Amino acid sequence: MSFPWAQHYEPKAPLMRWIDSRLPLPRLVYNAVGAGYPVPRNINIWYNFGVLAGVALMVQIITGVILAMHYSAHVTTAFLSVEHIMRNVNYGWLLRYLHMNGASFFFIVVYIHIFRGLYYGSYKAPREVVWMLGVVILLLMMATAFMGYVLPWGQMSFWGAQVITSLFSAIPLVGEPIRVWLVGGFAPDNATITRFFSLHFLLPFVILGVVILKIWALHIPGSTNPTGIDVKGPQDTLPFHPYFTAKDFFGLCIYLLIFAAVVFFAPNAMGHPDNYIMANNLSTPAHIVPEWYFWPFYAILRAFTIDFLFIPAKLWGVIAMFASILLLFFLPWLDTSRVRSTSYRPMYRIWFWVLVLDIIVLAWCGGAPAEEPYVRISQIATMYYFAHFLIILPIVSAIEKPLPLPNSIAESVFRTKGADLPGAVPAGAAQPAE
Amino acid sequence: MVRLVGIAAGLLFCVVLLWAAVTPRDAVVPDPVKIYHLHPREVKLQQDGPFGTFDRAQLQRGFQVYKEVCSACHALSLISFRNLKALGFSDAEIDAIAAQYEVPSIDPSTGEPATRPGIPTDRFPSPFPNEIAARAANNNAYPPDLSLMVKARHDGQNYVYSLLTGYGKEPPKGFSVPDGLNYNPYFHSLNIAMAQPLVDDQVTYADGTPATVEQMAKDVATFLRWTAEPELEQRRRIGVGAIIYLLILSGLAYLAYRRVWAGVKH
Numbered sequence: 001m002s003f004p005w006a007q008h009y010e011p012k013a014p015l016m017r018w019i020d021s022r023l024p025l026p027r028l029v030y031n032a033v034g035a036g037y038p039v040p041r042n043i044n045i046w047y048n049f050g051v052l053a054g055v056a057l058m059v060q061i062i063t064g065v066i067l068a069m070h071y072s073a074h075v076t077t078a079f080l081s082v083e084h085i086m087r088n089v090n091y092g093w094l095l096r097y098l099h100m101n102g103a104s105f106f107f108i109v110v111y112i113h114i115f116r117g118l119y120y121g122s123y124k125a126p127r128e129v130v131w132m133l134g135v136v137i138l139l140l141m142m143a144t145a146f147m148g149y150v151l152p153w154g155q156m157s158f159w160g161a162q163v164i165t166s167l168f169s170a171i172p173l174v175g176e177p178i179r180v181w182l183v184g185g186f187a188p189d190n191a192t193i194t195r196f197f198s199l200h201f202l203l204p205f206v207i208l209g210v211v212i213l214k215i216w217a218l219h220i221p222g223s224t225n226p227t228g229i230d231v232k233g234p235q236d237t238l239p240f241h242p243y244f245t246a247k248d249f250f251g252l253c254i255y256l257l258i259f260a261a262v263v264f265f266a267p268n269a270m271g272h273p274d275n276y277i278m279a280n281n282l283s284t285p286a287h288i289v290p291e292w293y294f295w296p297f298y299a300i301l302r303a304f305t306i307d308f309l310f311i312p313a314k315l316w317g318v319i320a321m322f323a324s325i326l327l328l329f330f331l332p333w334l335d336t337s338r339v340r341s342t343s344y345r346p347m348y349r350i351w352f353w354v355l356v357l358d359i360i361v362l363a364w365c366g367g368a369p370a371e372e373p374y375v376r377i378s379q380i381a382t383m384y385y386f387a388h389f390l391i392i393l394p395i396v397s398a399i400e401k402p403l404p405l406p407n408s409i410a411e412s413v414f415r416t417k418g419a420d421l422p423g424a425v426p427a428g429a430a431q432p433a434e
Numbered sequence: 435m436v437r438l439v440g441i442a443a444g445l446l447f448c449v450v451l452l453w454a455a456v457t458p459r460d461a462v463v464p465d466p467v468k469i470y471h472l473h474p475r476e477v478k479l480q481q482d483g484p485f486g487t488f489d490r491a492q493l494q495r496g497f498q499v500y501k502e503v504c505s506a507c508h509a510l511s512l513i514s515f516r517n518l519k520a521l522g523f524s525d526a527e528i529d530a531i532a533a534q535y536e537v538p539s540i541d542p543s544t545g546e547p548a549t550r551p552g553i554p555t556d557r558f559p560s561p562f563p564n565e566i567a568a569r570a571a572n573n574n575a576y577p578p579d580l581s582l583m584v585k586a587r588h589d590g591q592n593y594v595y596s597l598l599t600g601y602g603k604e605p606p607k608g609f610s611v612p613d614g615l616n617y618n619p620y621f622h623s624l625n626i627a628m629a630q631p632l633v634d635d636q637v638t639y640a641d642g643t644p645a646t647v648e649q650m651a652k653d654v655a656t657f658l659r660w661t662a663e664p665e666l667e668q669r670r671r672i673g674v675g676a677i678i679y680l681l682i683l684s685g686l687a688y689l690a691y692r693r694v695w696a697g698v699k700h
Contacts (some may be wrong), residue, residue, distance in 0.1 A: 041699070087512065093665040246691045247691055247695070250684065253687045257684060261673075265484050276582045277578075277586045286622070305457070306450070313454075333436040334440055379454050383455075386451075
């Protein structure tokens with residue numbers, strides 16, 4: 001399931017030949033992230049973030065499994081066991097700060113990855129399923145991150161759990177029983193912490209499974225590229241290894257540099273101080289805010305302040321918050337433009353950057369207290385968010401006149417670089433198939 | 435079909451939001467607490483900055499103030515006596531410090547609750563047996579555990595310093611301080627139950643440092659920075675090594691990337 005000119009795996013070492021003929025795992029790796037996967041030669045640094053997201057997921061799983069060895073999921077001991085990890089476990093502080101900041105970095109990387117997909121039209125045919133699996137991963141990540149934040153059983157853990165689970169009580173008639181069933185009681189308590197711990201341990205492996213499905217689905221049409229045009233021949237691609245392993249490894253080093261700078265020198269910069277206070281169900285924090293990566297969605301939730309059409313404001317907010325993510329599933333059909341890359345869509349390009357700005361504004365409002373002027377600003381910003389995807393995007397796709405596209409990836413590369421060898425490929429890059 | 439439903443849903447959301455946005459708001463009464471509340475004052479200490487380390491003498495002075503003043507009401511329940519080694523105390527000194535405390539125990543012959551002198555592996559005993567006792571003794575206020583205080587407040591180190599030196603200011607006109615509370619503009623509600631804890635020369639420092647309120651507040655802020663982040667020095671030391679390692683690795687990775695891509699148009 002690749003381009004006909006993809007290199008084929010030929011084991012050289014006898015051991016690899018022995019394994020490959022019995023279990024073709026080396027072949028699978030070779031075709032997935034090795035020389036057997038031809039990648040458009042012109043993909044830029046923004047295409048690095050898929051690999052980085054995979055690394056971020058593995059960092060979370062490895063640190064998380066070790067943390068779970070020392071953590072105690074009980075209301076009386078959860079907070080203290082985290083402090084035990086911070087103080088008494090060898091390098092426990094490092095594991096915990098890696099895990100805590102790793103979650104934030106996972107979201108940073110995934111959000112950039114999503115914006116890259118939006119800009120270069122990665123959701124369009126034939127990659128709809130790749131995109132939709134990505135949205136599934138985003139939803140699973142959000143659930144996992146939310147439940148993980150509850151586990152230290154600090155003040156924000158407890159009150160965050162209280163606020164988020166109470167969203168389900170907005171469902172008419174059955175909402176409150178559902179909330180009680182999910183929480184395991186009338187308020188977050190021991191039953192909540194144990195089930196959240198269990199699910200927080202499970203879901204990352206579910207994410208890993210969906211990631212594998214996503215890579216599988218991606219390898220059928222192959223990666224997109226900044227021009228958005230299809231790969232037409234061997235001159236358009238380079239094998240993943242060594243070209244993109246080398247490029248991604250450099251990107252990974254820069255990512256780890258930034259990650260290390262935060263973990264070692266500002267480990268609590270992205271956290272909330274209230275979570276260093278043990279959960280107390282009698283003392284509500286002045287402002288309950290979720291982690292920063294939920295701020296845009298929290299702003300959407302709180303933007304709905306009036307009852308309308310017999311639907312209470314709270315239910316509107318909950319519907320809108322879920323809709324804001326679920327609408328991404330329909331993006332491949334909301335955007336009808338045949339041109340993938342926003343670089344060739346002069347009209348949509350403006351709206352795209354307005355959307356980026358809009359989501360930053362939403363994040364800013366979501367982190368602020370629910371008072372004026374933040375509420376009005378978030379109402380206008382939420383309006384734009386929905387209008388962008390549901391109204392502007394279909395209309396712009398219909399009326400826009402895209403810029404002329406290059407004939408091929410190779411042409412765009414060799415023309416801009418002023419090279420004199422169109423169609424040439426480096427030795428070993430494009431050996432003929434078979 | 436998807437697009438028609440989408441446009442309809444988008445319009446509906448926009449109408450609801452527009453209605454909500456134009457709905458007049460209730461007049462907001464300005465909250466005096468917000469007006470008079472002050473952000474913590476900046477204090478420069480040796481542990482600041484990415485390479486800062488604790489001043490051991492200052493840590494010991496801060497510990498002395500905690501022991502002689504704060505510990506009357508505030509617990510330090512996450513810290514063991516053995517941890518004090520990081521302050522520069524010797525094993526013998528730690529044994530002696532621990533032995534000054536009576537910790538709850540069980541009489542080995544009768545099984546009755548008893549006490550015994552502390553040993554280095556004991557945690558600092560709390561001044562009150564439980565929250566009810568603490569509130570009963572403190573005009574219904576609960577003195578918080580100080581182990582994590584610096585991480586549990588915005589700008590915690592400056593906050594501790596500012597709060598301790600923030601007493602004695604006149605409350606603004608028209609702002610009444612309830613009985614039993616004290617005005618302190620750095621406290622979130624401005625009215626703090628804790629009376630001014632530090633006065634000049636409240637403790638006598640062994641190293642001869644003048645025990646001004648300013649000095650004691652700095653020492654306590656440093657000590658509580660350590661109780662909240664005992665790993666701080668090790669973390670920064672490893673961090674410098676990790677950054678240097680990653681810088682070299684990035685350089686090599688860049689060279690490898692350039693070499694692999696040499697002559698390849700992309």
